[in-house]
Amino acid sequence: MDALSNDSLAQVTQPVPGYDRAAISAGILHFGVGNFFRAHQAAYLDQLMNKGLAHDFGIVGAGVMPGDVRMRDTLAAQDYLYTLVEQSAGASEARVLGPIIDFIAPGDVARLIGTMTDPAIRIVALTITEGGYFIDATTGHFNPAHPAIAADAANPDDPGTVFGLIVAGLKARRIAGHAPFTIMCCDNIPHNGKVTREAVVETARLSDPVLADWIGANVAFPNAMVDRITPATSDRERAMVRDDFGIPDNAPVFCEDFTQWVLEDNFPAGRPPLEEAGVEFVEDVTPWELMKIRILNGGHAVIAYPAGLMDIHFVHEAMENPLVRDFLEKVERDEIIPAVPPVPGTDLDAYFAKVAERCANPKIGDTVRRLCLDGSNRQPKFIIPTIADRLEQGLSITGLALESALWCRYCAGVTDSGQVIEANDPNWDRLTETAQRAKNNPSAWLEMSDIYGGTGQNPVFAAAFADWLNRLWSNGTEATLKTYLGQ
Template identity: 45%
Template sequence: MKLNTQHLTQLAPEVQLPRYAIADTRQGIAHIGVGGFHRAHQAYYTDALMSTGSDLDWSICGVGLRAEDRKARDDLAGQDYLFTLYELGDSDDTEVRVIGSISDMLLAEDSAQALIDKLASPQIRIVSLTITEGGYCIDDSNGEFMAHLPQIQYDLAHPDTPTTVFGFICAALTQRRAAGTPAFTVMSCDNLPHNGAVTRKALLAFAALHNADLHDWIKANVSFPNAMVDRITPMTSTAHRLQLHDKHGIDDAWPVVCEPFVQWVLEDNFVNGRPAWEKVGVQFTDDVSPYEEMKIGLLNGSHLALTYLGFLKGYRFVHETMNDPLFVAYMRAYMDLDVTPNLAPVPGIDLTDYKQSLVQRFSNQAIADQLERVCSDGSSKFPKFTVPTINRLIADGRETERAALVVAAWALYLKGVDENGVSYKIPDPRAEFCQGLVADEALISQRLLGVEEIFGTAIPNSPGFVAAFERCYVSLRDKGVAETLERMLAEID
């Protein structure tokens, strides 16, 4: 059955439907970067809230700034912006749910002004973002906004036809300010530390270069709540689409597949109203920091610890690494010995239980989470997910061997050939630059670790860490992943 509003009532009985009239909803959120994670997380929570019969004025207008967003828009538009959330676990208790909280999607390349007008309209009270870790144009080595980037310079020179998130938000806020329309909240849902503070810093830096008065108005009137977001959401495959069709009779051009687990911890800092997401499980707090540090260090850090080693070994899915006892033992050691001692107590969370839940979640074979997805954008992920742990280990004079193995695995992964001789592409916007860093075997330590925007200054200036990195790299290259892990785990025992 083709998914659309006309066919909703004809879907199989196990398919959960929106418990509200979609025609009765009104847009209150514009979301930039409509992908799998947004649809499995923010759109899911908003749909659940509207299904309680309240907050129907918080429907989402999707926004695409990239040319490749056109297919996503066309797929969604072809089914009245409905999509299926296909929740897959290792039991038979999977959920199939049609989500109706997205009601439109605008593309920047169709009309920059139409998009600016939408963001400037009074009904839009939150502009949310999933633009990837690298989309904030912050130099990780010094925390400064990279104003020199060509796309930023273009937007500063062409404020009426912007191309970046900063250009569009500033153009819309300029119109709102001129019209006397209250500002909106800018809410990052990206997976990076202090995401609200990072968004604020980047937007204010852009605004200062664009218009000093606008900068001051944004500083005084726009809020940027921090958030911790969590749900493993693999890339939807053809196999997923066929499984949804064959088992549940839904023909969906762009379903989203996710794990059963979902969490959103959100700072209650909104200047122009917000949905009552707490009614459907969102945790509001004054301080997100303990939750995000836990999640980024343990979940994201462990993901990186597994993914490059797994890819080198020849695995292609996260659950395959978890079927290998060596990988599970290494992950547990990394979490327990290297990350956990750095974490402050997390209100309401038992870290032992949380770490066990990660082992179970990573072992979920049903969602078939691709290692390629987790491997992607390593040059942006390392500074946020792994480097802080390494810096703390160095500062405390603690063992760095396990953490060095994560970096060494990435270095060898950048060679583009796994242990079985299979070649692969590096999914990173800076792939060519990163591969150049490992082209000369004799200079890998110096050139790779010396990239300050990735590894900072403490790592290349730590003789102990550099030596550990070199030992791990040589072991992976000459002995392979399994023997390297066996040796490392034996030394712990």
């Protein structure tokens, strides 16, 4: 068939949008049009549109980072259509999605602000990764002194960050006399709506305190918990879509068949009827987000670093390794799950069993390297808070201390077999230098207060961390895991 586009949809043999895309109007502006967003929030909108709903909530993508240019150009070339492939262990199902109707390229500040000023835009959403919120690990709060934020404060009419752009959009909207849009964060951060609110308000305060107060008093920031394993797209996935489903798509998205979205219903400007697509609306999302961040995201970290050090490529292969699988099981059962408060209507043990099943899905092709990515931003959100909570209660942190030591050992930049680990963190050079110093002085790693806060100086944690790190360097990952597991 011809390249994927509106004109070639009739040639697609898989399900395609059952709605008139020309009749879809913009209602959502979304920063961060990556694979997760396209497999998750956009997929929910596509479901609604196929039901004849939410046709006034078409999505306009918004790019900020240089890498967004390629995504924008790729999607624009195929009329913003793309293939979503949902994979269970036994089957793969593809369909073409069409809720994205436009994409504003990075640098087009005037058009971005103009779009946010349009009263038809009722939601501005974000998936900009955990590291995109300028959080100071020492304080746990937004860092207004970050150079990128300071630059926006000095040039509020020509901002370069997501938060500077949102502030400019809200300012223009207020001047025009339009009600503010709702800001919906969909990143894996505890209290993500609250975190986003602080970032937006404090960015505004640097240049316009009156506007900051208005935002704080008038703009809604609902918290959300989102979940779907979505690996990166490579030539492998593009070839599979072409060969298995007959669709020449340069931007397909592969994901598991599981999806979850728990959301606080706080949308004064209006919202799509997302409950019709399976979204669970709750008064307080905190229990669900804590469960997901600690059990799933924390579990990913537990899997990632021993597997990376043992040269395991795919996550499902890591779950086939008895040492990695048993390490995950023991750390989760002994230390992580007990640190998660009860969740309404949810059995935490059953939730973890589902997490393990999902990670073992061989169809996903999720890579260990992806799980290892960006530890300097993920560890302070997914692992260290659990350590801190358990230390405060006088409980064991043996397994979590080993996880932290494995991360340090991974950041030294070489696997147990001697294979070089390519840069896999925005702070890789610093992490590698510190990890190599920590080989002879483990405390050097824990002195990174922007990551560990005060937890790194706790003597119980520091002693356990040092012991495990020394064992990893002396005996290797496999032998150290056997020691922990009592083998």
